[in-house]
Amino acid sequence: MNAPDFYKSNKVGTLYKPDLSKVVDFAHSVQLKHAAEDERRILLLLIDPQVDFVHVDGALSVPGAVADTRRTIKWLFHYIEQITDIVTSLDSHSPLQIFFPGWWIDSAGKHPQPLTLITARQVAEGYWQPLFEQDWSRYYVHELEKKAKKSLLIWPYHTMTGTPGHAIDPALYEAIIYHSEARRSQTTFVIKGRNPKTEHYSIFEPEVKVPKEPEGDLNSSLIDKIMTYDLIYIAGQAKSHCVLETVTSIVNYIGDQPDLIGKLRLLSDCMSSVVHPDIDFEALANEKLVYYSKMGLQQVNASDPLE
Structure with missing residues (x-):
């Protein structure tokens, strides 16, 4: 399907107030099949597609993330009639946390x-x-x-709750709402990163477990929900951290089950790695992803046909 009239690709990576009334009106006018009617259920899992990571002036800007986001939006519009649901995570921080x-x-x-x-x-x-x-x-x-x-x-202060940097890139947010309204599919927003005592790269679990505290342990019910889909396409930021650790959590939870891991599709050109002066995060991520690919994970591009 073609991109809707409200979408302007040059606005990706810029901060503006989305015109949701216009988006919703257009979504209702296209009269797409409802998601509940899908025989094959496909999930788009968006990892932390927020201003502070995506925009070039973001607090923790990931080089290449604007182009990644454009490809993600184009992919979503093209396959909107096949994408059943969207789950998107929001990295959410306050000033006094162990990694600041x-x-x-x-x-x-x-x-x-x-x-x-x-x-x-x-x-x-x-x-x-x-x-x-x-x-x-x-x-x-x-x-x-x-x-x-x-x-x-130690990270720069980023995605601070209540700041513009915490928001999803506005152009992508419009695309998410467009899908939700056009397909009558409730978007799931997953908040992570609020426990001050641990980093929380994976959307499913913290780096170090903090027993009996909010966001302190594995969210197995969320993994179970996600794995009910026939295919799970993954995009977002950053490949080297939150995307990689999210995939790691799934693989560790599932274990040696190639049929389940084989549901995962990593949109490789819809994500980029954090750049550090002394650490090659891209190489480290690729090394682990090659290992997961041998277990069944499939790495694809946004230009590849939907299976």
Whole structure:
């Protein structure tokens, strides 16, 4: 299906107030089949398609994300009659969280700069000191290195709840609403990242479990819901972190079941990796995705035909 009249590709990556009345009116005029009538159910899983990640002036801008988002929107419009439902996550933060500068100080009382790596050894030796949850913070950096095989990375303040950077890119948001209204499909918005004691890359679980706390454990019911679809197409930001860890959560939960992992379709040209001066996140992500591909994950492009 062609792109609707309200869509202007040059507005992707710009901040504006969506004209939802116009979007909804157009959606009602096209008279598409309702999603409930689909015999084959296809899900579009959008990972953190937010202003701070997508826009070039975003707080944690991912290079290439504007073009990724254009391809995602074009793909959604083209296959809107086949896409049954959309699930989209929203990374949602507040200032005092363990991966932000304000949580830590060095021996001189200075906070770490964004993209600083904090190791368990540095914390044990007192080079970096937590201002909050001291015992947990020491445990966290140790567990992160032990289980997740990574050191704590301090991020710039991003996707702060209530700020423009937290919003979905407006052009993509219009496309989501258009699909919802045209197909009578309720979009599911998944909020993640609010627990101050852990990073939450995967939409399903935190980096380190925080038992009995909100967003502190695996959201297995969400994985179960998603895996009821016949095909799951995945797009969003960033490939190296939230997309990769989301796929990892699914694979770990499903286990060695190629028929289920084979439902996953990664829209490879609809996502990009975080750039770090010292770490090749793109290469690290590709290495893991190659492994998952051997287990059944399929990497496709937006230009490839829908199966």
